[in-house]
Amino acid sequence: MTEFSDQITPEPELDEEDVYILDRKDISAVLEAVETADRHKLLELMEPMHAADIADLLEQISGSDREDLIRLYDQEFDGEILSELDESIREEVIGILRPETLAEAVREMESDDVVDLVEDLDEPQQAVILDALEDADRVAVEQALNYPEASAGRLMQRETVMAPEHWTVGDAIDYMRDADELPEQFYHVILVDPRTKPVANVTLGKIMGAPRTTPLKNLAEEMFQVIPATQDEGEVAYAFNQYHLISAPVVDEDDRLVGVITIDDAMAVLDEEHEEDILRLAGVGEESSLSDRVMETTRQRLPWLAVNLVTAILASLVIAQFEATIAQFVALAVLMPIVASMGGNAGTQSLTVAVRAIATKDLTSANVWRVIRREILVGLVNGVLFAVIMGIVGVIWFGTPMLGVVIGLAMVINLVVAGLAGTGIPVLLEKVGVDPALASGAFVTTVTDVVGFFAFLALAGAILL
Numbered sequence: 001m002t003e004f005s006d007q008i009t010p011e012p013e014l015d016e017e018d019v020y021i022l023d024r025k026d027i028s029a030v031l032e033a034v035e036t037a038d039r040h041k042l043l044e045l046m047e048p049m050h051a052a053d054i055a056d057l058l059e060q061i062s063g064s065d066r067e068d069l070i071r072l073y074d075q076e077f078d079g080e081i082l083s084e085l086d087e088s089i090r091e092e093v094i095g096i097l098r099p100e101t102l103a104e105a106v107r108e109m110e111s112d113d114v115v116d117l118v119e120d121l122d123e124p125q126q127a128v129i130l131d132a133l134e135d136a137d138r139v140a141v142e143q144a145l146n147y148p149e150a151s152a153g154r155l156m157q158r159e160t161v162m163a164p165e166h167w168t169v170g171d172a173i174d175y176m177r178d179a180d181e182l183p184e185q186f187y188h189v190i191l192v193d194p195r196t197k198p199v200a201n202v203t204l205g206k207i208m209g210a211p212r213t214t215p216l217k218n219l220a221e222e223m224f225q226v227i228p229a230t231q232d233e234g235e236v237a238y239a240f241n242q243y244h245l246i247s248a249p250v251v252d253e254d255d256r257l258v259g260v261i262t263i264d265d266a267m268a269v270l271d272e273e274h275e276e277d278i279l280r281l282a283g284v285g286e287e288s289s290l291s292d293r294v295m296e297t298t299r300q301r302l303p304w305l306a307v308n309l310v311t312a313i314l315a316s317l318v319i320a321q322f323e324a325t326i327a328q329f330v331a332l333a334v335l336m337p338i339v340a341s342m343g344g345n346a347g348t349q350s351l352t353v354a355v356r357a358i359a360t361k362d363l364t365s366a367n368v369w370r371v372i373r374r375e376i377l378v379g380l381v382n383g384v385l386f387a388v389i390m391g392i393v394g395v396i397w398f399g400t401p402m403l404g405v406v407i408g409l410a411m412v413i414n415l416v417v418a419g420l421a422g423t424g425i426p427v428l429l430e431k432v433g434v435d436p437a438l439a440s441g442a443f444v445t446t447v448t449d450v451v452g453f454f455a456f457l458a459l460a461g462a463i464l465l
Contacts, residue, residue: 022056030057034069042072055084058093070096077101079109087120094125103132110184111137112157112265115144119154144259152236153229155269156250156259159183162190163216165199170212172202185262187246191216196256198249200224226251229258233269238361240266273359276437307442315340315449322457325465331398332460335390335407339456342386343414343448350375350422351444355436358426372423379419383412406463410456414448421447 026045033041046054058066058081070077070093077097082105085093094102106114106129114133118126118141130138140158147153161182163172172189176182188201200220210219225243227236227250239245240263250259319326319336326332354371357363363371387408394404425443426436 022053022060027057027060030069031061031065034065034072037072039072039074042069043076046073046076051078051080052084054081055086059086059089063092066093067096074098075101075104077105079105079107079113082106082117083109083113090117091121091125094121094129099128099132102128106132107134107137110157111140111144111159112155112259112261114141115154119145119149147229150233151229152227152231152233152250152261153259155233155236155265156227156229156261157183157265158259159186160190160249160257160260161186161188162192162196162198162257165191165193165217167191167216168212169207169210169214169216169219172207172216173212185264186260187262188221188260189216190249190257190260191220192257198226198251198257201247201249203246226255227261229253234273236261237266237269237273241270308445311442311446311449314446315453318450318453319457322461325457325461329403329460329464331394331400331403332457335394335403336453336456338390339407339410339414340449340452342411343418343452344445346379346382346415347418347422347444347448348441350379350419351426351440354423354426355440358430358436363427368423368427372420372427375419375423376416377419379415379417380412383415386415387411400464402463403460406459407456409459410452413455414452417451418444418448 030042030045033039033045049057058069061069066089075098082090082093097105106117109117114129114137118129121129130141133141144153144156144158159182161176163175167175176189186204188203189207190198191200191202192198200217201224202216202219203221206219207216223243223245225239225245225248227239227248229250229252236248240248240261245263245266247260247262249257250261252258354363354375357371390411391404391408394407395401421444425447426440429436429439429443
C-alpha cells in the first residue's frame with residue numbers, strides 16, 4: 001500500500017534571493033491576457049498582486065505592452081500603484097490613464113504622495129492632478145509645493161492627529177473614534193500647546209495600554225524631534241535613521257504644527273540618497289533607470305565619458321614623455337596597465353568608503369586625519385604585498401631582476417597615493433561645496449593613472465637605463 005506522503009509532490013524550493021522577484025511565468029501570463037484583450041483574465045491575475053509588484057511589472061515590460069495593459073486594466077488602477085512607480089515612467093503612465101481613472105486614483109492618495117506625484121510633472125499634467133482633488137486637499141498640496149524642493153515641507157503629509165497637552169487617554173480615544181477621517185497610517189498622537197506648537201509625541205501602543213484617566217503627557221516619549229518645514233529631506237532621513245524615529249512633527253517658521261513625516265517616507269528618501277550616490281559614483285546620472293530610452297541614457301552618460309576621455313588623454317601625455325624608455329624596454333608596455341589598474345581599484349575602494357562615510361556624517365573634521373592615515377597605511381601594506389608578488393612575476397616573466405624592483409616600487413607608490421586620493425579628494429570636494437559622489441571618481445582615476453604611469457616609467461628610466 002502506498003503511503004499518503006508518497007502521493008504528495010513536493011513543491012520546488014525557492015531561491016531565497018528570488019522570493020520577492022516577479023515570476024517570469026506570471027509576467028508572461030499577464031502579457032498573454034493583454035495581447036488577447038482578456039480583461040477578466042487580467043483582473044484575475046493582477047488581483048492578488050501588491051501595488052509595488054504591479055509597479056515593478058509596468059517598469060519591466062515594453063512601452064507598447066505597458067500602454068495596452070494600462071488601458072485594459074483601466075479603472076482598477078489605483079493611487080497606490082502610482083506612488084510606487086519609478087519617476088522615469090510615472091509621467092508616461094499618467095498620460096495613458098483616462099482622466100476619470102486618474103482622478104479617482106489621486107483622490108485615494110495621502111497628501112505627501114500627491115505632492116511627490118505632481119512635483120516632477122509638467123504644468124498641464126499638474127493641473128489635471130490638482131483639478132481632480134477636493135478643495136481642501138488641493139489647497140494642502142499647493143501649500144506643500146510652495147516649500148523648497150527636496151525639503152521636509154514637500155515630504156510631509158498634512159494629515160495629523162493632534163491633541164491638547166492636558167487631555168487624558170480617554171479623551172484621545174473618544175476623539176479618534178468620533179473623527180470623521182483619520183490618516184491611513186499614523187503612529188503617534190502629537191501633543192500641542194494652545195498655539196498648536198508640538199510639545200510631545202505619544203505612541204498609539206501606550207495609549208491603548210493605559211487607563212482612560214491617564215494624562216497623555218505622562219506617556220510622552222523621551223525622544224522628541226521636531227522638523228522645520230524648510231529642512232533638507234536628506235537631513236530629515238538622517239535624523240530618522242540616527243535617532244530611530246517612527247514619525248516626527250513638522251513645523252513652520254512660527255514653530256506651529258503643519259504636518260508630519262513618517263518613517264516610510266524618510267526611509268524612501270534614504271534609499272534614494274543611496275541610489276543617487278551609487279549612480280553618481282559610476283558617472284551614469286543620478287536619475288538613470290532601466291526604463292530610460294536609448295537617447296536619454298546616452299545623454300546622461302555622455303558628459304562623464306567625455307570627462308574620462310580627457311583624463312585618459314592626460315595619462316597618455318605622461319606616457320608620451322617616456323617613449324624612448326618604452327622603446328628600449330618593450331616589457332614596460334606590457335606591465336604599465338597592471339600598475340594603473342591596481343591603483344585605480346585601490347582608489348575606488350577608499351573613495352567608496354569615504355563618500356559613504358561623508359553621506360552618513362561618520363567622516364568629520366574630528367577624525368578625517370586618522371582615516372586618511374589609515375588609508376595610506378592600508379595602501380602601503382597592500383602595495384608591499386603586491387610589490388613582492390609582481391616583483392617575482394617580473395623576474396620570472398622577463399628574466400630581469402631590476403624590472404621586478406621597478407614594478408614593485410611603482411606599485412607601492414601608486415597604492416599609497418590611491419589611499420590618500422581616495423579619501424582626501426572627497427573630503428576636499430565636500431569642503432568646497434561640491435558633491436563628492438558626483439566628481440570624486442574622475443579626479444581619483446586621473447591621480448592614480450598619472451602617478452602610476454609616471455612612477456613606473458620614471459623609475460624604469462632611472463634604474464634600467
